[in-house]
Amino acid sequence: EQSACCRVPTPAFAAMLRGPSRPMEEVTEDKAFRCYTAPGETFATEAEMKAHYHTELHRFNLKRKVAGLAPLTRAQFEEREARGVREAAAAAASQQRGGKLSTAERREAREARREAKLEAQARNPRSKAAQH
16 A cells, blocks of 8 residues: 555646636736637737636537537627527517417528528537548
């Protein structure tokens, strides 16, 4: 049996010895700050970065990180939000008509779902559909 001083530390213990992970990194080339949960986002000051922490984009990407998903860029997030607003408007219009969609609206919604599914499969490297 080995004594406590001779044991190899576990990865978790070794990480604890290195210190806490830092949520921001100072970039030396242009003295900007980066957020790891928002790819491509840089901030000139620490105050700007702290303001970013309160945005929906940052919160959404934190939830994705916890779920084991890749973060979205600002453009992807804004596209997703716009799609949600359009769908909410369509749902509200549908409610006014008694909850029924017209044939054209159903067709459009079906095509949108199909396109979104194909795009998601194309982005997923483990998808069989992405290989064809």
